Structure formats: C-alpha cells, structure tokens
Amino acid sequence: MTWPFAAVAQFCASSIITRNASICNELIERAASQGAKAVFFPEASDFIAESTAQSVQLTTNLNESPFVKSLQDSARDKRIWVSVGVHEKSPSPSKIYNSHLLIDDQGNIVSVYRKIHLFDVDIKNGPRLMESDSTNGGNAILDPIVTPIGNVAQQTCYDLRFAELSIAQRHRGADILTFPSAFTVKTGQAHWEPLLRARAIETQTYVIAAAQIGPHNAKRTSYGNAMIIDPWGTVLARCGDSIAPSLAIAPINLDYLKKIRTEMPVTNHRRTDVYPKIY
Numbered sequence: 001m002t003w004p005f006a007a008v009a010q011f012c013a014s015s016i017i018t019r020n021a022s023i024c025n026e027l028i029e030r031a032a033s034q035g036a037k038a039v040f041f042p043e044a045s046d047f048i049a050e051s052t053a054q055s056v057q058l059t060t061n062l063n064e065s066p067f068v069k070s071l072q073d074s075a076r077d078k079r080i081w082v083s084v085g086v087h088e089k090s091p092s093p094s095k096i097y098n099s100h101l102l103i104d105d106q107g108n109i110v111s112v113y114r115k116i117h118l119f120d121v122d123i124k125n126g127p128r129l130m131e132s133d134s135t136n137g138g139n140a141i142l143d144p145i146v147t148p149i150g151n152v153a154q155q156t157c158y159d160l161r162f163a164e165l166s167i168a169q170r171h172r173g174a175d176i177l178t179f180p181s182a183f184t185v186k187t188g189q190a191h192w193e194p195l196l197r198a199r200a201i202e203t204q205t206y207v208i209a210a211a212q213i214g215p216h217n218a219k220r221t222s223y224g225n226a227m228i229i230d231p232w233g234t235v236l237a238r239c240g241d242s243i244a245p246s247l248a249i250a251p252i253n254l255d256y257l258k259k260i261r262t263e264m265p266v267t268n269h270r271r272t273d274v275y276p277k278i279y
C-alpha cells in the first residue's frame with residue numbers, strides 16, 4: 001500500500017486579501033501537482049490586519065468571503081482537501097471568530113472550528129497581543145473528520161498549549177491533529193516545536209502544523225517552521241527559513257500509527273479512576 005501524502009503550507013499574509021488568496025490558490029495547485037491529497041494552511045490566511053479595527057472591518061460571513069470561495073473553487077478543481085484558518089463574523093458586531101475551515105475535494109465546507117483559547121498576553125520585551133479585543137472564543141471541541149489521509153481533528157494556534165483538547169480528540173478517534181498557526185517569534189523560538197512534538201507523542205497521532213512566517217506589518221512578525229510530525233514525534237517534513245510561500249510534504253501512514261499505539265498503549269494505561277477522562 002502506498003500512503004497518501006499531506007502538504008503543509010507556510011507564507012506571510014498581509015492585509016491585502018486578494019494577494020493572500022493568490023498565494024494560497026497557487027500553493028493548492030502546487031500541492032495537488034505533487035500528489036498531495038490534502039493541504040494545510042496557517043491561521044488567518046485570509047489576512048493579518050494592522051489593527052483590531054481593521055481586523056473587524058475586513059471580516060465577512062464565510063459565505064460572503066471571496067477568499068473562501070476561491071479556495072473552495074481550487075479544492076474542487078484540483079481535487080484536494082484544504083484546511084485553512086480565516087476570520088468569520090460573529091453575532092456581536094464588534095467581534096469576530098478565529099475560524100478553521102475544512103474544505104473537501106468537492107469544494108464543500110465540511111467543518112468550521114472556532115478557536116477556543118484566545119491569545120491575551122503581555123510578555124516583557126516580547127509581544128503584547130489581546131486577541132479578545134477583536135475575537136469571541138468558540139465553545140466546542142469538534143469531532144475528527146474522515147478524510148482520505150485519515151481522521152483530521154481541528155484546533156488553532158494557541159489551542160496547542162492546552163493538551164486537554166488533543167487528548168479529547170484522540171479519544172474521539174483522531175489520527176491527525178492540525179494546528180494552523182501564526183506564532184510570535186519569541187514564543188515560537190521557545191515553545192513551538194516542543195509543544196507540537198509533545199502533542200504528537202502523548203496522543204500518538206500525526207501533527208500537521210501550518211504556519212505564518214515573516215513580517216506582516218511594522219508591529220507583527222511570525223515564527224514560521226511549518227511542519228509535519230509522526231506519532232513517534234519525528235519531524236517528517238518542515239518548511240525552510242525563507243518568507244517565500246512554501247510547502248513541505250510527507251506520507252500519512254496509518255499502519256505506522258497503529259504500530260506505535262499497539263506497542264505502547266498509553267491510552268489504555270490512563271488512570272481515569274485517579275483523574276477524570278477527557279472526552
């Protein structure tokens with residue numbers, strides 16, 4: 001059996017939505033031409049705004065977004081699944097959702113995850129970001145979605161730091177955890193790869209982590225290092241240091257995943273008589 005390939009994307013979004021759309025659609029074409037069955041884009045691929053006000057002003061409903069429509073068209077034309085982070089209107093006029101869409105190879109949006117944990121931090125000599133100024137948090141952990149590469153479970157960026165979500169999604173049947181992200185440089189250097197590898201190792205799942213890279217505007221730069229990790233914690237593929245749009249590709253081997261889980265059945269060893277089962 002040859003195993004299906006996944007592609008993870010890395011680029012630098014600006015506040016110009018049409019430009020970001022061209023980059024993503026070009027990468028979808030490239031991923032499909034390399035034989036990938038699914039391609040994963042970063043958080044906020046539609047735009048990175050220069051202010052809270054601009055972020056709210058640029059945001060539409062999903063069914064009114066030319067960015068989303070163009071990715072749906074590309075997914076259908078190229079017969080490839082697409083995971084992508086975008087902004088979405090919420091019921092409150094001054095706040096949005098930070099959403100993660102899964103689009104199937106017919107161009108249908110099959111799942112919309114709304115980021116649960118909001119990045120409100122003020123780090124000395126580091127970033128100060130108050131995501132909750134512009135964003136409402138979601139309230140649901142989603143079930144994994146069956147795709148040609150395996151069961152894909154959606155999260156977003158800062159959610160990575162809350163292992164409960166990954167454990168819950170593992171219990172619900174995830175083969176692959178996905179973290180579309182725009183990590184800051186300071187936190188990324190310290191935490192990005194160890195957190196991703198920890199989630200892969202402790203849940204024995206593949207981890208696909210798309211990332212924004214480089215300077216979006218005068219105030220904001222992202223860490224990059226998009227990567228695909230296997231259930232043993234090995235980094236199978238990663239994007240390089242260039243801020244030019246790029247892809248990294250790896251096979252998703254569910255026999256290998258089963259082998260890892262059989263040889264060391266950590267999920268069966270959980271002491272849910274001592275602490276609660278997360279589900």
Ligand SMILES: O=C(O)CNC(=O)[C@H](CS)NC(=O)CCC(=O)C(=O)O
Binds near residue numbers: 043098129158187
């Ligand atoms: O701003 C947008 O439009 C999109 N949202 C983001 O980029 C979010 C909120 S500012 N970034 C993160 O969650 C970074 C997390 C991070 O860097 C960490 O956990 O260390």
